[in-house]
Amino acid sequence: MIRRPSAESALVWSLLLLLGAGIVCPLLQVLSVAVMVDGRPTAAPLLAFFARPLFREAFVNTLASGVLAVALGSLIAVPLALSTVRYSFPGRGLLTTLGLLPLVIPPFVGAVAFQQILGRSGTVNLFLLERFGVTVPFMEGLWGVIMVQTLHYFPFIWLNTAAALSALDRSLEEAAENLGSSGFRLFRRVLLPLSLPGYAAGALLTFIRVIDDLGTPLMLNYTTLLAPQAYMRVTTVGLTDVDGYVICAVLVALSLSALWISKGLLGRGEFTAVGRSGETPARVLGAGGALAVWAIAILLLGPALLPHVGIVLLSVSKVWSLSPLPSVYTLGNYDEILFRVPHFIWNTLRYAFLAAALDVGLGAVIARLLLRGRTRGRQWLDAIATMPLAVPGVVLAVGYLRVFHGWSVPGLGAPLTSTWLILVIVYAVRRLPYTVRGAYAALQLQPVSLEEAAQNLGAGRARAFLKVTLPLMGRGLLAGGLLAFVSSAVDLSSTILLVPHVELGPLSYGIYLYMQSAVGRGPGAALGVVAIALVAAGTWRATRLAHGGAGLFRA
């Protein structure tokens, strides 16, 4: 007992040091370049940024894409959440599962598929041209980007709103009905305020992901947005260019403001925890009602499922150009990515696995320290470990390049940024919140006495943790680890800046490279299908482990 604080504080401080180097330091580096000149704070770079029309436009576009993706996504997600939670009808389970499908396709892969189907010479427009002699510019410019992002990210809003709605205590609603409230008034006065925290969580996550999304604009070749601008400054002008850092700082500011606003909504409390007396029973719909719900669902959800079809078709096509459907089919694309250049898949598995394993270990230890530790400084650990949720991947990558490009790894003789380790580290850092949160939730449900009983019977602190606490955290931790794995496997925002050279590139990088040329689209799509399969399998297992866990998809 006496030794406890010192051993524990050593652990806390070394973790703080580690996370400080991996998160705080790169972030501060980026920010300091943006707001300091010669060691003195200055607003000059920021003013210069807003003085340039291109950057101003990129800023407005980024803000608009985030806000519009949330707004449009809500139009799709909220009706779906309400109907799947509040009503019971044939195929309700199926509809809920379909809702996860948009998430399993990485947005930049989806972008390619949308291009193929809705683009200027895509399936739909060729068909329209042939029949009616007109084309519709679905995918042009900013609107194309926003559409792809909306259709990819709206399930975050759906899942979180649905979780909040279904966690509502039946008696709350009954009490309102008992007092004479019903219909829309009931919705507005009781359901809406109570499900607001869940909705806000989903909206926040969507906003942060959208403004950080680098792959979609690059794939659609629309670059007047902050993330692609930052990327282009760093890759074309170089690390010494101040504008790149200012863009990053502006991105961070946007993320933080979103976080702050949604905290305002969340701050009114997670109401759902107060003594429950059972879930709200779903109202059984008649045949007409069920048909109506499915019609709405297909209308809302259908477009989001188009890219899945598109990407599979593209992956087995040899020639698909200027025709509604592929004209020549082949399996050659899979031969290419599985046997001729297998390193993209292999690298992905390796990096994502290592990152997830690191996250699982760190997550378990940090969660235990947060809940059961005594050392001061633990709160800092919490704050730092959850920071990556609000730090755009591009920003972190730029920070890494600046902090680590001159730093040689002892024993390797090469700078950290020219080894694949940098990718594992950035993945681990960015997904750490998933495992910390998973482990934290699991540990919270576990009485302390379980660990104490092990100590009482002779197991030291480490052994009691390994034999009792850790296995009991298992499910939540594993679910978090799986999500860390799949989202690392399809990351492009930080990957694209940090890949040292092509042979070390993971799957997402491979897709990006392939998609640069017309002949590469087939193999690129095949890699995309592999990515989808990976994410689908991982997400499916994770949600099962976490008992339906919509809580997994939160910021």
Next chain:
Amino acid sequence: MTQDETLIRLSEVRMEGVGKRYGAAWVVKDVSISIRPGEFYTLLGPSGCGKTTLLRMLAGFAQPDEGRIFVDDEPIDSVPPWKRNLGMVFQHYALWPHMSVFENVAFGLRERRVSGAELDSKVKAALQQVGLEGFEPRRPSQLSGGQQQRVALARTLIVQPRLLLLDEPLSNLDAQLRSQMRLELARLHRDVGITTLYVTHDQAEALSLSTRIAVLSEGALVQEGRPEEIYWKPRNAFVAEFVGAANLVPVSVIELREMGVVVQTTGGARLPVSSGGHAWSVGDRALLCLRPEALRVEEAERSAGGIPGTIAAHVFEGSRQLYDVTIPGGTIKVEMITSALVGRSFKLGDQVRVEVSPETSVLLPDEGSTA
């Protein structure tokens, strides 16, 4: 148990001025007790009085902010929980849900590097001791509350701890199981002979199981003694009321005698009682503690002593008769065995006298009015 095993040296505990603070609040205050080898020692007190905190300090899960704890004359402050070898049975059992009954019970032995056939046979014997042979492959979730309790006991006893620490072990069981487990705990203590520290808020458990009891109130030790002492010679009103039903009649001291004192009730009745170990002076206000079962109701005309009053309630329970007798300044509850008063019972409104014997009544300081 064989002869050899009972000859193992039994452990003892000494707490000296132990205190514990959470924030600014002292939840344990200056507690000094000593538990003798082989004793069944009980910490008794209402919920929140610091019993669990005391137990956890002994087991090493909390550090005293004041005072010291010795086990077998050695201070244990700097010994970590896993080196103390003080077997604790947790309030909610704390069985590990991811392990079978076998693995739960085997845990402590595995930590002590026991394995193979020796492990198997010891686990078997431990489960046999608590009547759970054949339950090895089950998960804790597949056991009833009583069975979980037994597994928790077996898991602790198998490592032959120096002490057995039990935190409200019966509080999660239904009434019937509770009295059955009470008997079994008594048997286990007899068989194993291990020094036991038992924590409960239930006075019946404490009185029936313990060799000695320490009554706690708001973190402080109020009285320590054998069950009979605690029951018949409570030191203050708190103990008297907490340990069994008690009538507390306000009186004042009017005369000091060699063997005791004479007190007067509000209604003017004079009663000779023992002094209860307190130093009294004439005029002191006090509370007279009367156990209902030690009182008798008599017809007012028949006797001269006692406290006069009126029957306000009467319940016939078969073997017992319960009376509420109104006296000036309060009500006295009386509990009489039916056979002792064949055919005689009182009606509402009857004028009666409540007979008090000096040996079974205790005079307590009236903490409410005297300084």
